[in-house]
Amino acid sequence: MAAKEQRSSGAGDPARTLELLWRTGGGVPENRRGPRQGLTVDTVVEAALGLADEGGLDALTMRAVAQRLGVTPMTLYTYVPGKAELLDLMLDSVLLGMERAPFAPGRAPWRERVTAVADANRALYLGHPWLAELRVHRPPLGPGVMAKYEYELGAFEGLGLDDVVMDSALSHVLGFVQSAARTELEARAVDRESAMSDHEWWDTHAPLLERVLDAERYPLASRVGEAAAVAYQGMYDPEYAYAFGLARVLDGLAALIPPGPRGPRD
Known part of the structure; x- marks a missing residue:
């Protein structure tokens, strides 16, 4: 699918996506190392977020993420199956890091x-x-x-x-x-x-x-x-x-x- 066309969450393989989101054993382990020392699912997501923040979704391709990390696209697929799953990981990552002002239900208006x-x-x-x-x-x-x-x-x-x-x-x-x-x-x-x-x-x-x-x-x-x-x-x-x-x-x-x-x- 072309980069411009992949703009939907939930379009990847459900089982693989959930395994990656929750970092369970069925997906790629969080601490798995590849040819480049220090590469993990989190570092892949971080690189993808940087590309998207700088150039929007048009700038986000698996090849571009691989180039930013200094690895081949095939190495990248060891950690994330494809762009659809990567978009879900990116979305969940930014939502997890959101600022959340504390409030107590029933107290603050x-x-x-x-x-x-x-x-x-x-x-x-x-x-x-x-x-x-x-x-x-x-x-x-x-x-x-x-x-x-x-x-x-x-x-x-x-x-x-x-x-x-x-x-x-x-x-x-x-x-x-x-x-x-x-x-x-x-x-x-x-x-x-x-x-x-x-x-x-x-x-x-x-x-x-x-x-x-x-x-x-x-x-x-x-x-x-x-x-x-x-x-x-x-x-x-x-x-x-x-x-x-x-x-x-x-x-x-x-x-x-x-x-x-x-x-x-x-």
Whole structure:
């Protein structure tokens, strides 16, 4: 499969992937040494993460990982069966290493707890932009995924929600964060490719727009667009968009929480 096409988690051999994720005896042992002293499954994953962080998923090939490690591709396959399994290992690794702000269910206000979860996931996407390119419909069930899920469910524990609603509420929050992060990363890419910031772009185009736009014909677009452009200092402000959207997500979740000491007023 071509490098551009392999962008999904859970596409490898399930048994081999789980063995590698949990470092059990059925896969390649964690301490197995190859022709190059010190090479392990972890060093392979670390090299792959470096390539993906630097150049996105397009830069990630088994040959490129082997070159970075100074081994042949065939040697690499001794540790990881293929790119599909490697993507699962990479994803689980970054999830295991996520920052997790400590909170005690039932003590810190629920909005504060959910916000901590959202902020951590946003930081993850912005720190590893390739994650936004990866389709994760079937996440690898490794220690990173399970630790993340356990921690994030704690943000909803003790609110009177049943288990299915807790899972759905978490998925809703994470879906918003992923969408917001993708939009922000796309805006950053446009800035890089155009060699012009959003603010600079607006400064260039605003005078031209004023000459051709009929404010009487488009009164709402003119009024609201100008107010937004001034507030955003351009066409888009990722910080504002994220804060505004997350607040609306939390407002919606509040309707699910039964009134009480830890209810919607928190």
